[in-house]
Amino acid sequence: MPQTEALLPRFRAAHTQVLGVSVDSVYSHASWAASLGGVSFPLLADFHPKAELAKSLGLYLDAAGISDRATVIIDSNGVVQYVEAVGPPGQRDIEALLAECEKVDGKGTPTVDLAEPPGIAAGVLYVRSNCGPSRFATWARDNLHLDQIALSNVSKDPAAAAELERASGGSQAPCLVVAGEATTEHDAIIAKLVAAAAVLPG
Amino acid sequence: MIAVGENAPDFSLKDHLGREVAASNFKGKSHVMLLFYPLDWTPT
Incomplete structure (x- = not known):
């Protein structure tokens, strides 16, 4: 997650919203993310009904009660353009996934540029x-x-x-x-x- | 497992910052990369 966080400006330039997903609750997500030094992109709680999103994509591992470690890239028309599951102990190559997102962005489905957040005073x-x-x-x-x-x-x-x-x-x-x-x-x-x-x- | 070329399912889930995040937020505006991982408090 910290590596992904560091690459967010480049994902934004590729008009891609990164969303983390696991079967944990929002409280677990928030606490864990803060312990990692902060995760500002959404971590979705696929918690109740348990793993509804993972199941709908065929990424739920029933015996273990968890989702696979898997990546799905969906273009702005809602069409899946990339799927990869590496198994729970597997590792993702975030730089390579960024390149996949840039490829998807290059196909020209409609996107809008996201404004920089306004920030806040001390x-x-x-x-x-x-x-x-x-x-x-x-x-x-x-x-x-x-x-x-x-x-x-x-x-x-x-x-x-x-x-x-x-x-x-x-x-x-x-x-x-x-x-x-x-x-x-x-x-x-x-x-x-x-x-x-x-x-x-x- | 869903395949390339299929339509992604709709979803609407709460995130760790208290937001309701829905697939419909992104239609026509942004691509989405879903990073599924087994559990919090495990290596990512």
Whole structure:
């Protein structure tokens, strides 16, 4: 995943959206991706009903309860242009797959150029210890490489709690404060971070 | 296994950033590369 992350500008230039998929939940995805140094392209949870997408493509390994390690490239008309399964212990060659995507792009099915994400000003994400929503918001910050958003734990630091009170007029955390504007509720915080840093086509 | 030249199935799944990501998002706009992998917390 980190190697793919590093090549995202080139996939974008080839008008290709990269999507990771496994049978794990969104929480597992978010935590794992953050532990890898951040994954900003979507990791899809093929979780419930389990492996519905993998099964529809014939890539589910029933006995093991997991999907194969496999790559499917679909052109902008929705037609499969490349399929390869390497087996769970197998390895993918991401550079070679990028070349396949460039080949598909060269066939000229309709595409739009994706605008660069607008970015976000420096700010602070106030979080609490042992708080699921705080953790999910922190993973999003990490996965989107938003180092300009400082982390401040109000459970550990009374000064941080006082600062949160000043900035937001309350004590609710997680809370994102950017340019004097406070956002509470973790899904609203994550939506704000995503809009700043990871635009999808459509 | 699906074959080259076949139409890809529709899908709509949640991602790790809280988004609903659907095949229809990309029709006429972008190609898609699906990277299936066995499990999180394993080498990729």
